[in-house]
Amino acid sequence: xxxxxxxxxxxxxxxxxxxxxxxxxxxxxxxxxxxxxxxxxxxxxxxxxxxxxxxxxxxxxxxxxxxxxxxxxxxxxxxxxxxxxxxxxxxxxxxxxxxxxxxxxxxxxxxxxxxxxxxxxxxxxxxxxxxxxxxxxxxxxxxxxxxxxxxxxxxxxxxxxxxxxxxxxxxxxxxxxxxxxxxxxxxxxxxxxxxxxxxxxxxxxxxxxxxxxxxxxxxxxxxxxxxxxxxxxxxxxxxxxxxxxxxxxxxxxxxxxxxxxxxxxxxxxxxxxxxxxxxxxxxxxxxxxxxxxxxxxxxxxxxxxxxxxxxxxxxxxxxxxxxxxxxxxxxxxxxxxxxxxxxxxxxxxxxxxxxxxxxxxxxxxxxxxxxxxxxxxxxxxxxxxxxxxxxxxx
Amino acid sequence: xxxxxxxxxxxxxxxxxxxxxxxxxxxxxxxxxxxxxxxxxxxxxxxxxxxxxxxxxxxxxxxxxxxxxxxxxxxxxxxxxxxxxxxxxxxxxxxxxxxxxxxxxxxxxxxxxxxxxxxxxxxxxxxxxxxxxxxxxxxxxxxxxxxxxxxxxxxxxxxxxxxxxxxxxxxxxxxxxxxxxxxxxxxxxxxxxxxxxxxxxxxxxxxxxxxxxxxxxxxxxxxxxxxxxxxxxxxxxxxxxxxxxxxxxxxxxxxxxxxxxxxxxxxxxxxxxxxxxxxxxxxxxxxxxxxxxxxxxxxxxxxxxxxxxxxxxxxxxxxxxxxxxxxxxxxxxxxxxxxxxxxxxxxxxxxxxxxxxxxxxxxxxxxxxxxxxxxxxxxxxxxxxxxxxxxxxx
Numbered sequence: 001x002x003x004x005x006x007x008x009x010x011x012x013x014x015x016x017x018x019x020x021x022x023x024x025x026x027x028x029x030x031x032x033x034x035x036x037x038x039x040x041x042x043x044x045x046x047x048x049x050x051x052x053x054x055x056x057x058x059x060x061x062x063x064x065x066x067x068x069x070x071x072x073x074x075x076x077x078x079x080x081x082x083x084x085x086x087x088x089x090x091x092x093x094x095x096x097x098x099x100x101x102x103x104x105x106x107x108x109x110x111x112x113x114x115x116x117x118x119x120x121x122x123x124x125x126x127x128x129x130x131x132x133x134x135x136x137x138x139x140x141x142x143x144x145x146x147x148x149x150x151x152x153x154x155x156x157x158x159x160x161x162x163x164x165x166x167x168x169x170x171x172x173x174x175x176x177x178x179x180x181x182x183x184x185x186x187x188x189x190x191x192x193x194x195x196x197x198x199x200x201x202x203x204x205x206x207x208x209x210x211x212x213x214x215x216x217x218x219x220x221x222x223x224x225x226x227x228x229x230x231x232x233x234x235x236x237x238x239x240x241x242x243x244x245x246x247x248x249x250x251x252x253x254x255x256x257x258x259x260x261x262x263x264x265x266x267x268x269x270x271x272x273x274x275x276x277x278x279x280x281x282x283x284x285x286x287x288x289x290x291x292x293x294x295x296x297x298x299x300x301x302x303x304x305x306x307x308x309x310x311x312x313x314x315x316x317x318x319x320x321x322x323x324x325x326x327x328x329x330x331x332x333x334x335x336x337x338x339x340x341x342x343x344x345x346x347x348x349x350x351x352x353x354x355x356x357x358x359x360x361x362x363x364x365x366x367x368x369x370x371x372x373x374x375x376x377x378x379x380x381x382x383x384x385x386x387x388x389x390x391x392x393x394x
Numbered sequence: 395x396x397x398x399x400x401x402x403x404x405x406x407x408x409x410x411x412x413x414x415x416x417x418x419x420x421x422x423x424x425x426x427x428x429x430x431x432x433x434x435x436x437x438x439x440x441x442x443x444x445x446x447x448x449x450x451x452x453x454x455x456x457x458x459x460x461x462x463x464x465x466x467x468x469x470x471x472x473x474x475x476x477x478x479x480x481x482x483x484x485x486x487x488x489x490x491x492x493x494x495x496x497x498x499x500x501x502x503x504x505x506x507x508x509x510x511x512x513x514x515x516x517x518x519x520x521x522x523x524x525x526x527x528x529x530x531x532x533x534x535x536x537x538x539x540x541x542x543x544x545x546x547x548x549x550x551x552x553x554x555x556x557x558x559x560x561x562x563x564x565x566x567x568x569x570x571x572x573x574x575x576x577x578x579x580x581x582x583x584x585x586x587x588x589x590x591x592x593x594x595x596x597x598x599x600x601x602x603x604x605x606x607x608x609x610x611x612x613x614x615x616x617x618x619x620x621x622x623x624x625x626x627x628x629x630x631x632x633x634x635x636x637x638x639x640x641x642x643x644x645x646x647x648x649x650x651x652x653x654x655x656x657x658x659x660x661x662x663x664x665x666x667x668x669x670x671x672x673x674x675x676x677x678x679x680x681x682x683x684x685x686x687x688x689x690x691x692x693x694x695x696x697x698x699x700x701x702x703x704x705x706x707x708x709x710x711x712x713x714x715x716x717x718x719x720x721x722x723x724x725x726x727x728x729x730x731x732x733x734x735x736x737x738x739x740x741x742x743x744x745x746x747x748x749x750x751x752x753x754x755x756x757x758x759x760x761x762x763x764x765x766x767x768x769x770x771x772x773x774x775x776x777x778x779x780x781x782x783x784x785x786x787x788x
Contacts, residue, residue, distance in 0.1 A: 001591050002621070003559065004650060005507045005529070011653045035458050043452030050444050058437030062633035064429050098492050098637065098659055105658040109528055113399045114508070130657040134503055135399070165397065197395050227396070239456035241664035243492065256398060259405045263524040264499040265492055269663050270635035 010133045022344055029381040031368045032349040034175060034324055038372075040292050041239045042283070049278035053271070061271040067262050069096025069246070070273035076280045077232070077246050084208060086221035087230065089248055095257050098268040100205060100233040100245040104131035106260040107201050107229065110253075111165040112137045119157060120168040121149055123356035123365065125175045128168055128203065137165070139358035146318075148181030151188045158196045166199040166229075171219060172207035173323025176356045176367040180216060180321060190222040199253070203231045206323035208289050211297040213321050226250030229257075234276060236324070237289050242272035296324070296371050302378045303370040309379075310386030312393060317368075324371040327353070330364040334392050337363070342388045348381045404527045416738055423775040425762040426743040428569060428718055432766075434686050435633045436677070443672035447665070455665040461656050463490025463640075464667035470674045471626070471640050478602060480615035481624065483642055489651050492662040494599060494627040494639035498525035500654040501595050501623065504647075505559040506531045513551060513561040515543055517750035517759065519569045522562055522597065531559070533752035540712075542575030545582045552590045560593040560623075565613060566601035567717025570750045570761040574610060574715060584616040593647070597625045600717035602683050605691040607715050620644030623651075628670060630718070631683050636666035690718070690765055696772045697764040703773075704780030706787060711762075718765040721747070724758040728786055731757070736782045742775045 023030050053061050068074065074091035081087040081094075097103045104127065112118065112135035120128070122141030129139070140157055143150045148171065158164065169189075171181040181189075193200055202219045220230040226249075233245035247257050261267065279285075300320055307317050307326070316329040330336060336352035343350065353365030370378060417424050447455050462468070468485035475481040475488075491497045498521065506512065506529035514522070516535030523533070534551055537544045542565065552558065563583075565575040575583075587594055596613045614624040620643075627639035641651050655661065673679075694714055701711050701720070710723040724730060730746035737744065747759030764772060 002593050002647065003505075005503065005505055005510070005559075007507075008504060008650060008653070011657060038453040038457045041453050041456040043448060043456065046456065047445065047448040047452065050448065051441065054437060054441040054444065058441065059432040059435050062435040062437065062440065062635040063432045064629075064634045098663070101657075102659045109399065110402060111397075111399055113401075116399070127657075127660070134654070134657055165399075199396050235458075240458045241456040243659070243661070243663045253396065256402060259402070260528070263405060263495075263521075263528055264658070265496045265637070266521070267637070269492070269637045269666060272663055272666070 007134050007136055010136065011130065023349055028347045028349055029373070029377055030349040031370070031373065031381060032351050033369050033372060035372050036236050036240065036292070037295060040295060042279070042288055045283050046239070046275065046279055049282060050275045053274045053278050057274065061274045063270060065267055065270040065273070067258055067267050069094070069268060070270070070277055072281070073273050073277040076277060081232070081248055085218045085230070087218060087248065093248055093251065093254060095247045095254055095261065096268045096273060097245050097247060097261060098243040098265060099235070100203065100231045101127055101131060102265065103231045103245060103247050103257070104128050104203070105134070105264065106247070106257050107166065108132045108135040109260050110256045111199065115163070117161055117164045118166060118168060119154070119164060120358070121170070121174065123176055123353060123362070124168065124358070125170060125203065126355045129358045132168070141357060141359060144177070144179070146179060148179065148185040149189065151185060151192060154189070155192055158192065158198065164198055166201055167193065168201045168203065169219070170203045172204050172216065173209065173320060173325070175206070175323070176325055176351070176353065177327040178318040178320035178323055178325040183216060186217065186219060186222065190219060193227055194225055197225065197227065200228045201231065202228050205233045205236050208237050209293055209296060209324070210322040211293060211300055220248065226253065229253055237285065237292070238276065238279070242269065242276060244268060244272050244276055299370045299373065299375070299378065302375045303368065303382070306379045306382035310382045312386070312390050314393060315389060324369055326368050326370065328366050328368060330366070330389065331393070332364050333394060334389070335363045336366040339366070339388055339392060342391070343385060346384050346388070348384045350385070401528050401530055404530065405524065417743055422741045422743055423767070423771055424743040425764070425767065425775060426745045427763050427766060429766050430630050430634065430686070431689060434689060436673070436682055439677050440633070440669065440673055443676060444669045447668045447672050451668065455668045457664060459661055459664040459667070461652055461661050463488070463662060464664070464671055466675070467667050467671040470671060475626070475642055479612045479624070481612060481642060487642055487645065487648055489641045489648055489655065490662045490667060491639050491641060491655060492637040492659060493629070494597065494625045495521055495525060496659065497625045497639060497641050497651070498522050498597070499528070499658065500641070500651050501560065502526045502529040502531070503654050504650045505593065509557070511555055511558045513548070513558060514752070515563055515568065517570055517747060517756070518562065518752070519564060519597065520749045523752045526562070535751060535753060538571070538573070540573060542573065542579035543583065545579065545586060549586055552586065552592065558592055560595055561587065562595045562597065563613070564597045566598050566610065567603065567714060567719070569600070569717070570719055570745070570747065571721040572712040572714035572717055572719040577610060580611065580613060580616065584613060587621055588619055591619065591621065594622045595625065596622050599627045599630050602631050603687055603690060603718070604716040605687060605694055614642065620647065623647055631679070631686070632670065632673070636663065636670060638662060638666055638670055693764045693767065693769070693772065696769045697762065697776070700773045700776035704776045706780065706784050708787060709783060718763055720762050720764065722760050722762060724760070724783065725787070726758050727788060728783070729757045730760040733760070733782055733786060736785070737779060740778050740782070742778045744779070
């Protein structure tokens with residue numbers, strides 16, 4: 001008889017899978033995904049980069065390569081970490097992973113024994129929660145407000161709990177809420193983790209996609225004790241289909257990530273790495289990111305205008321200054337899954353917020369994505385959402 | 395203070411890493427790797443496939459895609475599984491993974507709680523042992539002989555042990571020994587697993603690379619109870635740099651692999667999948683595999699001739715009928731790690747066998763790879779190996 005591991009009882013992909021079935025109908029207006037806008041991918045230029053790599057180095061591009069990753073790409077990433085994120089680092093402190101999700105899987109394996117504690121924002125990224133669950137930790141959610149984690153609550157937990165192995169945070173345009181942490185919260189947070197000496201996983205897929213306001217320093221840029229593990233990715237600034245991301249961490253911690261990558265998948269795709277490095281060498285990635293930002297800013301503006309127009313005043317939402325998402329808080333008595341059913345009947349999809357709370361007890365929230373939807377569709381979709389919410393008002 | 399999970403104590407990449415440093419010196423003659431011959435990669439044709447994909451479907455190729463994998467590629471794989479492996483299957487029973495190593499990682503997560511038992515051939519693939527170790531199982535090694543696992547020993551263990559979660563085997567040109575299981579052993583094995591109803595991971599990266607003899611049916615082709623999970627890969631028949639492999643399993647078990655892939659890495663590279671599918675559509679992959687076989691057969695012949703000529707009669711080795719490896723058994727009093735040091739001083743590298751025994755108590759074996767070495771170099775290297783062995787004879 002086939003017996004599975006206990007961790008398999010914790011995994012439930014069916015809810016999202018069921019929704020994906022609905023989404024595969026072409027007439028559905030989806031605000032459910034988290035995809036970048038594919039019309040922005042630099043297809044021509046990536047094709048040129050691919051040609052050069054194949055002509056000059058084709059056989060090497062198709063061969064196995066090192067676990068740590070292609071040196072030119074690690075140097076380019078380190079260079080961006082210095083210039084964009086204010087992190088003093090170099091190629092030796094970068095490990096290329098096949099997507100940031102893989103970095104989350106490694107984080108779980110490196111730090112978590114069964115029943116160890118993970119602290120994270122409430123709510124937090126569903127995919128991270130699922131990755132961590134395979135190591136069967138206990139999740140403690142730290143309450144958040146508009147400008148980030150509530151630090152007094154974090155300290156209370158750090159004082160009280162044993163076996164806290166790491167804190168997982170997304171300070172920049174968080175998935176799902178779209179919020180960013182204030183500078184003051186970032187500084188307070190670093191003081192706290194330095195005091196308690198607890199590792200931090202700083203996940204930053206969206207930080208470069210800022211529509212307004214001053215660029216905010218990453219937690220990693222304040223890290224003097226080597227406690228912050230930084231996860232970056234090309235998925236939102238270039239394209240996700242190559243599956244390329246990176247970990248930036250201290251020598252000792254990065255060595256563990258390297259061991260886990262050897263054990264899990266040997267390496268990231270050689271050809272993806274060489275083609276991406278060639279694209280960055282021959283093109284201006286910053287200019288490309290600026291173009292993406294222009295497009296997303298317009299869609300964000302449309303989304304905010306539509307929410308202002310159609311949501312009843314009983315709802316709140318994030319005025320996202322960057323990233324791909326906004327977050328709607330419904331009146332407390334409302335169930336976003338009920339609302340989801342009503343909206344799906346009218347071919348409008350979103351993600352109910354409950355999955356983003358690992359201990360699952362919040363029903364009145366939902367996530368909206370605006371990066372892949374045209375102006376008219378945003379208005380049409382939000383009008384339907386607003387109408388259905390109004391029907392559920394008490 | 396940073397505290398790691400207990401599993402990190404089990405991981406030791408340093409031995410191989412130290413050797414990799416030696417191997418990076420260009421003058422070293424290496425029989426240590428397990429790489430395919432890069433001069434055989436179809437660079438031109440993959441470039442053509444890449445151009446077509448990028449021109450016709452570039453934006454989709456760069457976007458996220460489904461966890462199960464690109465449909466055309468799954469259909470092509472299912473078709474090969476039917477024609478080459480005699481497995482009655484279809485695209486719905488194929489999951490694309492970013493390399494077979496990832497399939498091993500998923501296997502561990504799906505079946506293994508701490509202290510559960512994994513059965514495997516003694517010796518077995520080092521990379522599988524490392525992948526499984528992250529779930530902290532207990533390994534029980536089943537003794538093997540020239541034509542495969544010793545079935546009476548397997549039954550003894552199955553009778554005695556509780557919590558056996560799966561049996562991991564490589565019946566075709568095994569890594570590290572180069573051996574293949576006889577037809578009779580395959581049939582006996584299936585009778586046994588059907589009786590005990592224990593899942594099997596059949597890892598088959600080398601099966602298509604047969605130099606002589608009749609094609610042997612896979613275990614999966616005999617599987618009537620849905621107990622066999624089959625792992626296949628493009629790494630050895632096309633190229634490893636794209637990181638593409640697959641799992642073929644029953645609906646129920648494949649669903650678990652899909653969940654683990656969602657949690658670990660979301661999906662395999664979209665662009666790698668589309669380009670590989672296009673290559674297979676436009677070219678004759680079987681003809682390509684036939685070309686690889688011709689080259690490897692010559693190198694195998696050279697390796698066998700050199701071992702006949704230079705090894706003292708006190709040594710035994712596998713007359714590999716396929717795959718990338720042969721396996722040398724030294725006299726029992728000899729330590730392959732000592733021999734390795736002596737050979738490295740003379741710039742010849744191989745992998746001592748001890749790492750292939752998870753419970754680590756065999757010192758007098760070593761693995762030799764012949765897929766990437768030219769004729770003269772095989773003779774020069776084996777001459778040095780033979781000389782150093784002779785110096786250690788008692």
